[in-house]
Amino acid sequence: MTPDNSRSSTPPLGGFYGKQFDLTGRTAVVTGGGRNIGFACAHALAEAGAKVVITGRSDSDTADRGRDELARLGYEVSVVKFDVTDVNEVVSAAEHVADQFGGADILVCNSGAGLGRFPAEDLEDEAWAQTLDLNLSGVFRCCRLFGRQMLAKKKGAIINVGSISGEIVNRPQFQTDYNVAKAGVHHLTRCLAAEWAERGVRVNAVAPTYIDKPGRWGKDDDAIFSTWINSTPMHRQGEPHEIGSIVLFLASDASSLMTGAIVMADGGYTLW
Template sequence: MYLEKFKLDGKTAVVTGGGQGIGLACVEALAEAGARVVIADRDAKAAEAARAEMGGKGYQTDVVDMDVTNSRRVSEVADQLASWFGKVDILVNNAGIARSETPAETVTDEHWLNVIDVNLNGTFWCCRAFGKHMLQAKAGTIVNVGSMSGFIVNKPQEQCYYNASKAAVHHLTKSLAAEWGARGVRVNAVAPTYIETPLNAFVKSNAKMYDAWIGGTPMARMGQVEEIASVVLFLASDAASLMTGSIVLVDGGYTCW
């Protein structure tokens, strides 16, 4: 009875930024559970490499070229995929950027707008475009990738723009959940700690920052992409059928201190 709830056979899922890191791990987790997964990424080379990797593991995936900051393109892709597959059951809004280590007083307009555009606007464009089809079908699940940075202020790196964008993603998640809950669409978010991805590779050469990150984490380590993907799978599945508007912290205990 219970394991059946995690299965996604016959479902179609879309993962933004699915070409690498957490996104690619989510692609694999959803595919392993039985979903047909579409890798939506603006990096065509990374997306094709991801598809090849998944194919090598026996999973069939599709690729679409999509920049989440281009609302028109996002709508086109949502309409196209709904036409191809009949419906999109699961959307994972993973695409995001950080551009950390810039103090607030020196942040340029371009820097601020770029991070907000990708992390917040891009998440909303995708929720809006795919959500319309889910609402028409009276069924669907959206999982947004937020961050523990939406709850706390990271140290020692300055990144007010990133923190603000992820806090906004969390409240957007709750707002959409409240609007769409009675109409069959669930919206939740996962809020990771520092994860070993290409985005965070730089920290290994910055001993002070690495020590601050690990020293502030009760579990005394960074997370792995599959540890986030596992939670995304749970939220996307019927195992989380009573959950909407939840922001699930997966932070190794970081926010305890």
């Protein structure tokens, strides 16, 4: 199933509840917003009326291709290039967003990746450090710097993209570093939510299951893929737009009472 990409000139929903999803006038920053889950989040937020800034590394054209695709669908989206593992680049990007857009109102921390799968006894220090830097420290840097802009406004919403890997130990693959990093993202979410709640900034996370996307590792391995699917009560992977919809909810006033929540989007995977 894919979302309807047609654009209406009027809000898709009216009345009190529909208006809770209206993001008109808000600036949303989506890290890694050029493809897959990040692109779906950018699309959902743009469709709800937000001014969207998608990010990517300077050595990649992924963010540019995402912007061009959203432009084809009728949305005006900006691109800022930076690497979440480089604090100086994150600082510069946050300053740019402040100068050009008046600061972020919404932040989606989506950048991250599993960099390898090794038994713990074979996991080298360098690989461990790289995984945590990208998947955890990078999230903290973005939350800290863009969060300051929201704290100054006394309002904002941060959504971190965690994982079922932050709640369970995946099987059959070995990925201790990634699991620990995502568990850190979930607890970082709770910590920031507790610190910033009284100052108007909400911090939540979505924890997806395996998402169907190009190049999905393990999909072509029958033993691995069947383990994933048979461990899922719905017996399927997720779709990027299913995560985008949850992020839209968490970014909007429809979730105004929620902070510190880890929303499981897992087809029931973590029930067993």
